[in-house]
Amino acid sequence: MRSGATLTAALVAGFVHAGAPVPGTEAAGTGVTGPPSAGASPRPGVDLDTVTIPELQARMADGSLTSSALTAAYLRRIRTVDPKINAVLGTDPTALRQAAAGDARRRHGDTRGPLDGIPVLVKDNVNTRGLLTTAGSLALAGSPPDSDAALVTRLRDAGAVILGKTNMTEWADFRADKSTSGWSAVGGQTDNPYVLDRNPCGSSSGSAVAVAASLAQVAIGTETDGSIVCPAGMNGVVGHKPSLGLVSAAGVVPISAEQDTAGPMARNVTDAALTLSVLGDRAGPRTAGPYSGSLRGTRIGLWRLPPLGARTDALMTRTAQKLRAAGAEVVEVALPYQKRIEELEGPALLSEFHRDIDAYLATRDGPRDLAELIAFNRSHPAERTCFAGQEVFEQALAAPPTTDPGHRAARAELNDLARRSIDETMASHRLDAIASPTNPPAWTTDCARGDADSDLASSSTPAAVAGYPSLSVPAGFVHGLPVGLTLMAGDREDAKLLSLGAAVEHRLRAWRAPRYLPSVGPDALR
Template sequence: MITNAPKTCLRMPRCHGIEIEECSIPQLQDYLSKAAFTSKELVQCYLRRIELVNPYVKAVIETNPDALDIADKLDKERKNGHIRTLLHGIPFIVKDNIATKDKMQTTAGCAALAGTIVPGDARIITLLREAGAVLLGKANLSEFASMRASYYAEGYSSRGGQNRNPYNLAHHPGGSSSGSASSLASNMCAFSIGTETDGSIMFPADRNAVIGLKPTVGLTSTMGVIPESPSMDTIGPFGRSVEDATIVLDIIHERRATIDTHIDRLVSISVQNSCPGLYTSWLSKKDALKGARFGIPWKRVWERASKNATKGLEYDSLMELIEKIEKAGALVIKVNFPSAEEIVSPGGWDWEFGDGKTGSRLSEFQVVRTEFYRNLRSYLSGLEENKIHLLEDVVAYNVQHTAKEGGVPRTHPAWPTGQDNFDKCLESKDWPEDMYLKALEYIRRKSRDEGIDAALRLEGDNLDGLLVPLQADGGVACSVAAKAGYPMITVPVGINNIGVPFGIGIIQTAFNEHLLVRYGSAIEDLVGRQMVPRFLNLEADNHPYVGTPPEKALLL
């Protein structure tokens, strides 16, 4: 059921008399440079917007009590002729698993970590502060980045409650960077930052009609981020446009010759495809599509989308877009991941699928749960005022406070299966090292050499990108990019029959973000601007679940 929201309660406040709803970073910067309003006034406007809209969307866990003071200092710098970057005085929101050494918490949405003190800002926060961006608040998320359960309410955390999709609040905004995307879509900030292991930037961006740009693993620093799987974890921007996301990427990227973590010692990533100049220099219009060459991975990707009866409108719309891309002068051909039957589940996103079956010891989940257990222990050891030292402590806390935390199955409506994925992670602590290394080598090889890189090769040269659906295929293409640690961008295309946005993704090989920028902005120009959130079903109070419900789970 879809019902309309009363628009008056959700009207975007004007900033010093100026309409700033859907304003881009360059537009806001232009207003600031002309003294149409100050950064402090801009922050006040966004804070008022959060007060009005967040009670319904629950995208923001907490706001920064120092935001106005920070903005005031930046205004004084501007008055004295010092403008740091295009982000000078621009407010942003960051996911709550990214450490900030200030008066806000860093908890991954988990009450067990409330009150802990991080040793310092995450590297990404340092870069953004130095660029002059104003940290406005912490975004809600699927608790512990969707790591704790196999069937759960997407976008829910014990600290933030149920984050909702501003286009239709009866549906989830995607996870796990749900609040980062939905806060931007709701005009609570000018840009936002999320993290991804597998789909956690792509899906929320796709379902909120914003741009999500997931960099190659290693291009942006994850220092100071509550880890999930360092071999797959990355940080990326959400923007209203490819240009906005790219402006942020120019600030936060820090290319290294190789990924400097032990987990990539098996397969090094080449950086021969270096980006000349700034990423923003690669922004383009639709005429850049003339002469471009794209592949559409068919087997188990577009093939599944074509047969997905519930996603017919999305598939048809994406096919129409591909026709427009071809009419703009691009070549689009069917290709395949050679390893598709081994690592792409025919039933949709399934990180336990590997070696052609679910539950394989060669699956992505084997890698993730091993790395999560080990690296969470390392992260927790660096916190102050902390009584939580191991994953076992988190599990025990959730059981002790199960009425609020859902540590026991069927005791909390957001977590019908309790914390069953945490339980599986605990099993990995005693595994032999070679079991983990074998799984890591397998998913890397099958998703890179026998996956994306093979699909990109055409007549001795590489295609300009792989075009993929984000939702109509069940999320499987996105998962291949995640296993590989390769970059991806999503561009909004339309709204489906339940009022939720959808888009198209582009996948490239390692460190080819500049090509994602070039062709993402070209497709964005071809598609045109999408509609703003309608806030349908404003009074929704359901829990929108994801995952496969267990046969005997009693939903509360």
């Protein structure tokens, strides 16, 4: 087992000090405007769009920046920008006190690590004391949880400033057959900051949008299958789904313990990696590989997904050309067993959700189990203002228990096939990672239609089911809408994947700040 300090050192040595890029070379940042609040001097003087955690830590170390000034700047930006996009449910009233405590620690030489004094937003399904944690549902909106999730405890212990909570797709998009990503009864609809009538993907919608709009330095998302990487890709940011078990899921509203994990979302790979070094509390990822800013000699398998559209596929062709020009060998691959994995995953998750949500609800005020939760939704019209159904809940209630031999056999086959789909592809082609498009360009948000265009294809499933790490980095744009590149590798190869991702990010240089356009026309999907 590796300590957080050891993991931080490995990640930093892998790419932060080796010239990992600072994003934002293609667009002017927003900067920091307005005077800091009382006691928040000196003035931040940093571009919130492009600054990295190492740069912030250097500024705080030399006394030209305080956490109080940085936190005040993010709070001002939330007040100014969030009304356009509706990503932040609310801010923590103690945020400036947390920042002041960090400044006091620093003055006494007691800095706690890379996140000390850094403002972080947390997804609304992660228990946070003093703040509502609802998973987007009015059923949990009565009172905050009694204690922090394990990962929030780690953030606080590391000195991070808990800035507030982000909106999400209600119940992590596991309530209805026909749902709308980014909508919850508690928070309403979160919008894509690049084009406001477009969808942010889910379920970590608010976390991705908040980071894209520079409302916090980093945010925490969660994923069962796609809920970190898809919103990261669709909102032009970095999202890392860690290896299963690397980050504790204790105190996180569940879908399935067999697949659930929390992970970092940031504007650059450096910040995501440093956040992971704080979040990880299990056996750490393996040491970073030889990827210290260079792609030369690496082998990457490109798994194309033509159903995502001709323009997305063309972007993948251009991406492969850029990686080859940087010295990588890119070979086309096809992952096996995907049809069978798709057949098995949904039924397995239904049984596991019934088990895990009943256990979680027993710890909170409100409905005590899934049956009571279904009854709550039937009796509260506000839960049906965007999408009315709860078919997934009802199917889960009727699903066989996780002790059923049929379920256990199906889950074992599912895990085996997902792992083999990656392991066999990596071995047969001698790959360092598999790459694939993360997402199509964002579809138009429409409650009546729901996410009608979201099931075109998904690159998230193999790593999600296998419990292996995946990382989405910005790849480019289609009609002004971001498309991500997902990288995946073997179990506990998070550090290697992040280091490779930093090199890919540096080569692609695809990040640019959102423009908050009202629309781009109906043909942008393809």
